Structures are given as C-alpha cells and as structure tokens.
Amino acid sequence: MQRILNNPDDIVDEMLAGFLNVYGNLVERTGNPRVVRAKDIPPGKTGVVTGGGSGHKPAFVGYVGKNMCDAAAVGEICSSPTAAAFLDAFRAADQGRGVACLYGNYSGDNMNVRMAVKMAEKEGIHVETVAANDDVASAPKEKREKRRGVAGEVFMWKAGGAKAAQGAELDEVIAAARKAIDNTRSVGIGLTPCTLPAVGHPNFEIKEGTMEVGIGHHGEPGIEVCGLESAAGMAKRMADIVLGDNPFGKKEEAAVLISGLGATPMMELYVLYNEIEQLFRKKGIHIYKAYVGDYFTSLDMMGVTLTVMKLDDELKELLDFPAQCVGMTQL
Amino acid sequence: MQRILNNPDDIVDEMLAGFLNVYGNLVERTGNPRVVRAKDIPPGKTGVVTGGGSGHKPAFVGYVGKNMCDAAAVGEICSSPTAAAFLDAFRAADQGRGVACLYGNYSGDNMNVRMAVKMAEKEGIHVETVAANDDVASAPKEKREKRRGVAGEVFMWKAGGAKAAQGAELDEVIAAARKAIDNTRSVGIGLTPCTLPAVGHPNFEIKEGTMEVGIGHHGEPGIEVCGLESAAGMAKRMADIVLGDNPFGKKEEAAVLISGLGATPMMELYVLYNEIEQLFRKKGIHIYKAYVGDYFTSLDMMGVTLTVMKLDDELKELLDFPAQCVGMTQL
Incomplete structure (x- = not known):
C-alpha cells in the first residue's frame, strides 16, 4: 500500500x-x-448541518463554510459519525430557528441522525432532515427511497446553504434542499478499487480491462461489470442512465457535476x-x-461520477448565490 | 491502463x-x-504569460485568470509548447508594456521560449523571462541554474500576477516573480510511477514498499530510493531537504504548498x-x-511535493492580493 500515513487508526484525527x-x-x-463548525456564522440564521464517513474529501468538512453548511459531523473512514457527533453538530449550528440536517441515505447515518434528532428535540432544538438519494444505480426507480446519496449531495448543500443564508425559515431550507436532490441523479464508474488504510489491501476487485458501472463510494457493487x-463510451453510458431515470424536455436546463473518485487525473x-x-448539446x-x-x-x-440536476429559476438562483468553502467557491 | 480517454493523440485537444x-x-x-487567454484582461497592464507540457493540471492553463497569468501556451503531454505557441501567448498578453514569461526550467521550454522571445522582439513585443528552478533534488546548490521548476511556479505566478495587476512595469513584475522563486524550494516524493496515455504502461518503476525521494514530475530520478x-518520516525528510537548502532564521515566515501528484487522496x-x-512550529x-x-x-x-517560500512583506502582500483562476482563488 503506497500511501502517506502514520498509524491508520489516527488518520481521521x-x-x-x-x-x-x-x-x-x-x-x-x-x-x-469530530465536529467542525463554520467561522463567523451570521447571527440568527437557520442552521444547516451535514455529516458522513471520512475518506470522501472534500466531503464532508469541505462543504462547511460561508453560505454552505454551518457544521459537519465527522465519522471514521467510510462509516457514519456517531449520534453524539450529529447532536453536537446540531448544537453548533442551532440559533433558535432550527437545523436542516442534509446528509446521505446510508443505514448507519440514518440511524445515528434519527437518534441525534430525538436527543436534540429534548433540548428544544428542532431538526428536519433530507437524506440524499441521487445514486441511480443503487436501487430501482420504484424504490428511490432506498437509493444512496453520492455527489448530488453537493447540489443539496449548495441549495439548502444558499436558502438559509438568504434568511429562510427551516421549512423553506428543507424544501429547497429536497427539491435540489429530487431533481438530481448520479451514477459512478469505478476503474480501480480503493484501499481502507487500516486494511492495507483493496476489499474488492475491478479487473484490468473492465469497469464497474454504478459502483458506490465504498465499493458497493454496481449495475454491471463490462x-x-x-x-x-463512458459518457454515453452514464448520460443514458441519469437522463433515463429523470428525462429532460427540450430546452430544459441542467447543472452537471463530474467528480473524480480520488485517484483520477x-x-x-x-x-x-x-x-x-457534446451529448447534452445534441439532446438540446x-x-x-x-x-x-x-x-x-x-x-x-x-x-x-456524473451528477445532473434539472434546474428551475429558484435552483439557478441558489447555485449562483455566493458561497465559500473548501469544496466549492462561488463568487 | 484503467483510464478515461479516447484516442490518446487527442487527449490535449x-x-x-x-x-x-x-x-x-x-x-x-x-x-x-494551443493558447488560452484570460477573459477581460484589464486594459494597459503588463502581460504575464506561462506555458508548459500537459498532464500537470491545474498547471498550466489553470493559472490563467484574474490577477494571475494572462495567457498560457499548452504543450503535448509532458513536452514543451512550441515556440509558435509561446509567441502567440505573448501576442495575446501584450498591451504595449511588455510581457513577463514565467515558466519552468526544462531544456525544451528554454529553447522554445528563447526562440519565441526573439520572434516577439522583431514584432516590437518586449519579453523578459524567469525560468523557475525550485526543485532542490534536480541539481546541487552550486548549480541552482540547472534545477527544474516544479510546484514553486505557483508562487512565482501568484507574485508576478499580483504585481502586474497592481499596475507595475515589466521590470518590477520580473523582479517580484524572481524574488518569489529565489525564495522558494521544493522536493517531491514519488510512490507510484505515472503512465503516458499514448504509451499505456508506466515508463519507470517504483517498487511496492519503497519511495523515490526527489522525483521529478516526469519521473526524472531523484536523490534516493528508500x-x-x-x-x-516523509515530512521530516522533505522539510530537511528544503530547509537545508534555504535555511530559515528564527521568526522568519513561510508560505507552504503541498501538492498531490495526481492520484494522491x-x-x-x-x-x-x-x-x-508541527515540524515548522518546533523550529520556530x-x-x-x-x-x-x-x-x-x-x-x-x-x-x-513540498514547496516552501520564505516571505517578506512584499511577498506576503502579493500572496494576499485577490486572484481568481482554476488552480487558486484568493478572496
């Protein structure tokens, strides 16, 4: 394992x-x-929190900043933050107007967020949640609620973060974040596996000369190995999957996000x-x-990964709203 | 070769x-x-140009932008832009006050820049050059003029770009860029080789369990394989090399740049x-x-790569000056 690290147990710290x-x-x-907060959070705003396992940089802490998330809970490599960390993130972000918890749909995160929300309510902190489910490959269309969240979360944070920064109430922030993720579809192609530092060797295999379509961020198997x-060819395959799941009419507008998976030049x-x-241009x-x-x-x-969000005027305005964080700066 | 490409010959286009x-x-x-220009270059400013081979993203085109480089000449993968491309970049950037050509010290680039400067002079475009030589491992201290330019070029562009944006004359821009690179030292550690897309397999080897200290960006051999x-351990080794070559006195200040080589998480x-x-703190x-x-x-x-620049008040001011380009945004 050719990596830059000390004791793998200390890597997150x-x-x-x-x-x-x-x-x-x-x-x-x-x-x-295990909780990072934005500096100089404007007084009185609705809170925005995210969180998730480590190893997905710049997610999740890289989306804490100005007009984005106010706090993030940090988990171990590829595993959910604890309920206590989510709770502390809610506390760090709440200013009496409640907190929007915008995270990814994974069983560990769901469980810990649910527990943290209950604990927060007892303290008088009201939390509403959106669990991103943009990964088309992870469940069929009829079971969208089972799909994982992947890079589409970036659009969810941008929309929710901008809405909160504009002074919106919690229900408006939640509505904007939900609209963003409902309009968003993603799919990934894996070319090599990844290695958990504490394990030291890949925990799955992608054979040279093949690719895994629909792979998850933790190596969850995709739709097809080809x-x-x-x-x-990859572009066409990915575009067919995301646009097939959420077709665009002529003249509809898209935001497109292409993310490397960590080792892609x-x-x-x-x-x-x-x-x-070029493909999108041909489709109008x-x-x-x-x-x-x-x-x-x-x-x-x-x-x-390819992520595509269908836009309306509100989402365009929210994307264009200024923001500053490590993962994304909008001037 | 698990890569995202079409015909390798078309990759740069x-x-x-x-x-x-x-x-x-x-x-x-x-x-x-093969020449990219910044949008909305302020009228009448001294021009700043860079250029180099492809495969070093965000360098070089990623440093074209507001208050950075005005134009960049683009070469094939790991090979110098042509003299014609450098010349066209000078033409794109010149507004009558001359052009600072800030590039890396490689024989191909030196030759093509020299030819382009001569051709430009015939057209009445005055070009002065700085060839970055921050890579400590590439030649001994007595032969600094033989050293390669690596990530320290980013500081050179930032300093020269800011100076030009402040309305400086060509000689002042050149002086700022030269001071930046003279105060800068870099060293790299390679953990795996890279693969030229047109070749399809690594053109050198780094054995599992070893690392190559002082490696160049094209796999040029370093000081030592260990x-x-x-x-x-890596941090100490790299810090010893760069600080050994350009020692800091107590209370002197540094800018530090750590760059991944393309596939580093x-x-x-x-x-x-x-x-x-922590090392720097201990050293004061x-x-x-x-x-x-x-x-x-x-x-x-x-x-x-680790890059360290020794700062004075002017360099601090130039680093802090606002800039916007793909590789670096300073608000």
Whole structure:
C-alpha cells in the first residue's frame, strides 16, 4: 500500500488537524473533536448541518463554510459519525430557528441522525432532515427511497446553504434542499478499487480491462461489470442512465457535476466533460453550470461520477448565490 | 491502463475543449488552439504569460485568470509548447508594456521560449523571462541554474500576477516573480510511477514498499530510493531537504504548498501537512499561509511535493492580493 500515513487508526484525527490548520479562515474546532463548525456564522440564521464517513474529501468538512453548511459531523473512514457527533453538530449550528440536517441515505447515518434528532428535540432544538438519494444505480426507480446519496449531495448543500443564508425559515431550507436532490441523479464508474488504510489491501476487485458501472463510494457493487470503454463510451453510458431515470424536455436546463473518485487525473475529467457537453448539446439540453474536479471522492479509487440536476429559476438562483468553502467557491 | 480517454493523440485537444467549456467565465480561446487567454484582461497592464507540457493540471492553463497569468501556451503531454505557441501567448498578453514569461526550467521550454522571445522582439513585443528552478533534488546548490521548476511556479505566478495587476512595469513584475522563486524550494516524493496515455504502461518503476525521494514530475530520478516511510518520516525528510537548502532564521515566515501528484487522496495531503506544521512550529518557523491540494500534478502519479517560500512583506502582500483562476482563488 503506497500511501502517506502514520498509524491508520489516527488518520481521521490527523487529517482533521491538518485541514483545520490550513483553513482556519473558514472553519473552526468545536468542543467535540469530530465536529467542525463554520467561522463567523451570521447571527440568527437557520442552521444547516451535514455529516458522513471520512475518506470522501472534500466531503464532508469541505462543504462547511460561508453560505454552505454551518457544521459537519465527522465519522471514521467510510462509516457514519456517531449520534453524539450529529447532536453536537446540531448544537453548533442551532440559533433558535432550527437545523436542516442534509446528509446521505446510508443505514448507519440514518440511524445515528434519527437518534441525534430525538436527543436534540429534548433540548428544544428542532431538526428536519433530507437524506440524499441521487445514486441511480443503487436501487430501482420504484424504490428511490432506498437509493444512496453520492455527489448530488453537493447540489443539496449548495441549495439548502444558499436558502438559509438568504434568511429562510427551516421549512423553506428543507424544501429547497429536497427539491435540489429530487431533481438530481448520479451514477459512478469505478476503474480501480480503493484501499481502507487500516486494511492495507483493496476489499474488492475491478479487473484490468473492465469497469464497474454504478459502483458506490465504498465499493458497493454496481449495475454491471463490462469491458473498459473510451471516454465517449463512458459518457454515453452514464448520460443514458441519469437522463433515463429523470428525462429532460427540450430546452430544459441542467447543472452537471463530474467528480473524480480520488485517484483520477484531472485531465481525464475534462476529457469526459467534453463528451458529456457534446451529448447534452445534441439532446438540446443546455448546461447552465458545470463543475469538474474532485468534489466527492472515495479514498484512492480511480473512476468518476456524473451528477445532473434539472434546474428551475429558484435552483439557478441558489447555485449562483455566493458561497465559500473548501469544496466549492462561488463568487 | 484503467483510464478515461479516447484516442490518446487527442487527449490535449479534448481536455482543453472541456476545460474551456467549464470555465468560460475565466478563460477563452484564442486563434491558436494551443493558447488560452484570460477573459477581460484589464486594459494597459503588463502581460504575464506561462506555458508548459500537459498532464500537470491545474498547471498550466489553470493559472490563467484574474490577477494571475494572462495567457498560457499548452504543450503535448509532458513536452514543451512550441515556440509558435509561446509567441502567440505573448501576442495575446501584450498591451504595449511588455510581457513577463514565467515558466519552468526544462531544456525544451528554454529553447522554445528563447526562440519565441526573439520572434516577439522583431514584432516590437518586449519579453523578459524567469525560468523557475525550485526543485532542490534536480541539481546541487552550486548549480541552482540547472534545477527544474516544479510546484514553486505557483508562487512565482501568484507574485508576478499580483504585481502586474497592481499596475507595475515589466521590470518590477520580473523582479517580484524572481524574488518569489529565489525564495522558494521544493522536493517531491514519488510512490507510484505515472503512465503516458499514448504509451499505456508506466515508463519507470517504483517498487511496492519503497519511495523515490526527489522525483521529478516526469519521473526524472531523484536523490534516493528508500523504504516507504510514515507520513511523519516523509515530512521530516522533505522539510530537511528544503530547509537545508534555504535555511530559515528564527521568526522568519513561510508560505507552504503541498501538492498531490495526481492520484494522491486529499486526506493524505492533510495528514502530511499536519506533520509539516508541527515540524515548522518546533523550529520556530511561522506558516503565514498554507496551500494543500492538487496544485501541480503529474498524470496519475501517487506522491507529493513540498514547496516552501520564505516571505517578506512584499511577498506576503502579493500572496494576499485577490486572484481568481482554476488552480487558486484568493478572496
């Protein structure tokens, strides 16, 4: 395992220590070492919280910042934050107007968020939740509530974060975040497996010359293993999946986000985007805004996710609203 | 080769097409398909140009933008842009006050820049150059002029770009860029080799369980191959090399840049920064500003570079000056 680390058990603490020191202008420590808070949260705003397992940088702490999430709960590598961490994140973000907890639909996170919400209510902190479920490959359309959250969470945080920053009440923030994720579909292609630092070897396999379509961020199996395709082939396959699940009418507008999975050279993400852009143009779908980079990764996995959000005027305004965090800056 | 590409011969064109479509707010095409120009260059400013081979994203085109480079010449994968491309970049950036060409010290780039400067002079465009040589491992201290430019170029562009944006004359821009690179030292550690897409297999080897200290961005051999160390060990080794070459006095201040080499998980870069920060604190060196991410990569290589710039008041002011480009945003 060719990696940069000390004792694998310390990786989350050490990563957070480094992160907090680099971005002291944007984020700060709280009393709970697994909770990061935004600096200078405007007084009186509705709180926005996220959280999830580590290993997905810049998610989740990288989306804490100005007009984005106010706090994030941090879990171990690929495992949910504790209920206590979510609760402390709610406490860090609540200013009496309640908290929107915008997280990904995984069983561990669901359980811990549910417990934390109950504990918070006892303290008089009202929390409403949205569990992102943008990953098309993880369950059929009839069972959308079973789908996982992946890079579409970035759009959910952007929409909810902007809405809260505009002074909205909790129910409006929740509605904006829910609309964002309801309008969003993602799919991933894995080219190599990832290695949990504490394990030291890949916990699944992707054979050279093949690719796994619909792979999850923790190596959850996808829809299909097939022969490695060209960038054009991958683009078509991914676009067919996300647009097939949420068809666009002519002249409808999209936000597109292409994220590397951690070990994918940036150059290749631009090559893929070039194909996506051409495909969308042929279909008459206008790409209003595109994001290409490492937005939501999976340790050292090679591969990519495509995320597409169908836009309306409100979502466009929320995307365009200024924001500053490590994962995304909007001027 | 598990990669996202079409015909490897088209990768630079396709990458540029994707890049230009994503960042149409920051950069634009020129008449030369291998020259990218910043949008809305302020009238009358001294020009700043860079350029280099492809495969180092976000370098070089990612440093074209507001208050950074005005234009970049783009080469094939790991090979210099042509003299014609550099010349067109000078033309794109010149507004009658001359052009600072801030690039990396490689023989191909040196040759093509030299030719382009001569051709430009014939057209009445005055160009002065700085060839970055921050890579300590590439030549001994007595032969600094032979050293390669690596991630320290980012500081050179930031300093020169800010100076030009402040309305400085060409000689002042050159002086600022030269001071930045003269005060900067870098060293890299390679953990895996990289693969040129057109070749399809790694063109050198790094054995599992070893690391190559001082590796170049194209796999140029380093100072030493040794057993893989912990993050703490790597940090100490790298800090000893850069600080040994350019010692800091007590209370001197540093800017630190840690860049992944393309396939390094971001989390591990923060772990390494945490070690560097502690080492510097023990030595009494204050880190004024830190940058951790993919700033200057090498295709799909795993590994990292450490870059340290010794600061004075002018360099601090230039780092803090607002800038916006894909590789770095300063608010």
